[in-house]
Amino acid sequence: PPDVEILGRATWTFLHTTAAYYPEKPTPNQRANMLSLIRSLPILYPCSHCASHLEDNMKANPPDVSGRFGLSRWLCERHNDVNERLGKKKFDCGIKSLDERWKDGPSD
Ligand code: FAD
Structure with a gap:
C-alpha cells in the first residue's frame, strides 16, 4: 500500500x-472541473x-469553488481538520500565508 505520509x-x-x-x-x-476533481477524492484517494474521513468532512463542509480565495481557504480548513x-x-x-507557502514564496 502507498506510504500515507x-x-x-x-x-x-x-x-x-x-x-x-x-x-x-x-x-x-x-468550476465544474474543480468540483469533479474534489468530489473524486473521497472515491479514489488511495x-x-x-x-472516508474526507467524505464525512465534505458532507458538513461543501467545497467552495467560487474562486481562488474561497477555494484556498476551504482546502486549508480541510487540511487543518486532518492536522487537528x-x-x-x-x-x-x-491568503497571505497561503500565497507565501504555495504561490509566491517568502518576500525576502
Ligand atoms: P502535511 O500535512 O502533508 O503538509 C505539507 C505542508 O503543507 C506542511 O509542511 C505545511 O507547509 C503545509 N500545510 C500544513 N497545513 C496546511 C493547511 N492547513 N493549509 C495549507 N498548507 C498547509 N493521514 C493520516 O494519517 N490519516 C488521515 O486520515 C489522513 N487523511 C488525509 C486526507 C487527505 C485528503 C490528504 C491529502 C492527506 C491525508 N493524510 C492523512 C496525510 C496527512 O494529512 C499528511 O499529509 C501526512 O501526515 C504528512 O504530514 P506532514 O507533517 O509531512 O505535512
Missing part, C-alpha cells in the same frame, strides 16, 4: 498549488480511512 504531502502540494493558481473568476467549465485529528499544528488560512 508521502502520499499526503504530495497530494496537499498538488491541491494547495492548484488552488493558489485557480482563477479569481473561474469560468463555469473551470488511503481508504483518509478518504493527527495532533499537528494548524496552519494560518489567511
Whole structure:
C-alpha cells in the first residue's frame, strides 16, 4: 500500500498549488472541473480511512469553488481538520500565508 505520509504531502502540494493558481473568476467549465476533481477524492484517494474521513468532512463542509480565495481557504480548513485529528499544528488560512507557502514564496 502507498506510504500515507508521502502520499499526503504530495497530494496537499498538488491541491494547495492548484488552488493558489485557480482563477479569481473561474469560468463555469473551470468550476465544474474543480468540483469533479474534489468530489473524486473521497472515491479514489488511495488511503481508504483518509478518504472516508474526507467524505464525512465534505458532507458538513461543501467545497467552495467560487474562486481562488474561497477555494484556498476551504482546502486549508480541510487540511487543518486532518492536522487537528493527527495532533499537528494548524496552519494560518489567511491568503497571505497561503500565497507565501504555495504561490509566491517568502518576500525576502
Ligand atoms: P502535511 O500535512 O502533508 O503538509 C505539507 C505542508 O503543507 C506542511 O509542511 C505545511 O507547509 C503545509 N500545510 C500544513 N497545513 C496546511 C493547511 N492547513 N493549509 C495549507 N498548507 C498547509 N493521514 C493520516 O494519517 N490519516 C488521515 O486520515 C489522513 N487523511 C488525509 C486526507 C487527505 C485528503 C490528504 C491529502 C492527506 C491525508 N493524510 C492523512 C496525510 C496527512 O494529512 C499528511 O499529509 C501526512 O501526515 C504528512 O504530514 P506532514 O507533517 O509531512 O505535512
